[in-house]
């Protein structure tokens with residue numbers, strides 16, 4: 001099957017923000033600015049919607065506070081109890097960060113993949129489950145926003161921006177596994193909308209989300225090969241049911257669940273873009289945002305693992321020589337190597353995200369490589385940090401124990417490391433990415 005032409009660049013005039021000039025949202029933004037100006041003219045206190053003032057430094061500071069006050073104190077229990085990080089997500093929503101990647105024209109903060117990677121990095125440094133739950137919400141929001149209709153803005157994006165709605169991405173299926181871009185879930189046109197039947201697996205945020213961005217295939221046997229679509233399914237749609245709670249080795253707060261859709265009816269307005277648009281969404285929105293959310297999350301683990309190891313070297317004192325481990329050249333060397341691996345990977349991730357946000361034509365190959373390198377890097381760095389820390393890290397309940405289990409998922413969250421490297425190789429060879 002040849003779904004993807006050799007080119008791995010983005011469409012001319014990248015559609016991500018094609019609707020940014022949507023009249024309603026332009027009006028909304030102008031009204032906000034007008035209000036601010038009016039207040040100043042009247043000689044009152046300068047009051048503006050704080051979101052218009054949120055530059056990335058402010059967002060990072062807010063996130064740092066949330067990480068310190070809410071995410072870190074809950075991380076161990078979230079892992080132990082496999083509990084969805086409700087308080088952390090609530091704090092992020094209350095702080096106005098739920099619309100991080102929703103374009104400003106829709107009332108969101110209007111940031112791209114770099115900000116998403118950086119916020120997930122901060123969250124992931126303490127709790128990878130929280131980072132992924134926030135990341136998958138943000139990826140879902142970016143997919144809805146990519147070609148949002150007025151109705152989709154009103155019913156999904158506005159509540160997302162207001163911190164009242166969590167969405168999430170539901171692409172994976174048992175039948176096609178790592179080939180997440182090949183759904184088998186059926187979409188049938190009805191006089192008043194669509195009927196959806198199928199089962200999605202590993203849906204992060206599980207039944208805690210308010211809506212699901214699902215991929216489907218046209219039920220019509222005459223539909224052309226590769227005719228996939230994206231649809232938003234509200235949680236309260238009739239016919240949704242859930243599999244057992246997630247009991248994974250790591251990422252235990254994800255609340256990933258199997259989602260069954262049994263003749264679920266959705267209105268025509270819930271179709272994203274046009275029928276058959278899914279592959280465009282996959283490469284222009286899902287992959288870039290997803291890859292950077294994941295990459296940021298695991299960069300956060302790498303950073304914290306290095307910090308754990310470093311602290312141990314400084315504080316661990318050996319009585320027989322009267323020295324700390326920080327004075328052993330071989331361990332200094334090992335710490336230096338770990339930092340190098342982290343820093344080069346971080347620079348690759350940031351570079352990839354900046355390239356995508358700047359619409360550079362070769363961004364996709366760099367994004368793919370960044371996620372694959374992070375996956376190798378995080379497993380390696382956490383493993384090395386365990387060496388630095390000796391037995392204390394090997395105990396049940398240690399931070400590195402959790403990091404090690406969480407880190408391993410980086411390879412298997414689609415696009416998996418194997419699939420990414422195949423795609424990169426194909427791109428370099430001038431072959432279509434989706435040849436199987």
Ligand SMILES: Cc1cc2nc3c(=O)[nH]c(=O)nc-3n(C[C@H](O)[C@H](O)[C@H](O)COP(=O)(O)OP(=O)(O)OC[C@H]3O[C@@H](n4cnc5c(N)ncnc54)[C@H](O)[C@@H]3O)c2cc1C
Pocket residue numbers: 136168169170171172173174176177178179180201202203204205248250251254256409412413414415416417418419422436
């Ligand atoms: C914690 C967690 C959270 C997740 N969250 C979500 C989510 O929110 N939404 C969602 O849609 N999905 C989610 N997933 C699913 C995930 O993205 C993958 O789709 C899924 O884990 C891979 O499918 P599989 O396990 O069936 O792998 P399989 O298809 O069984 O593949 C097994 C291995 O074979 C490799 N492989 C498969 N085909 C090839 C090939 N042609 N060439 C080379 N190697 C190949 C794969 O890379 C993999 O390593 C999540 C998974 C996890 C573990």
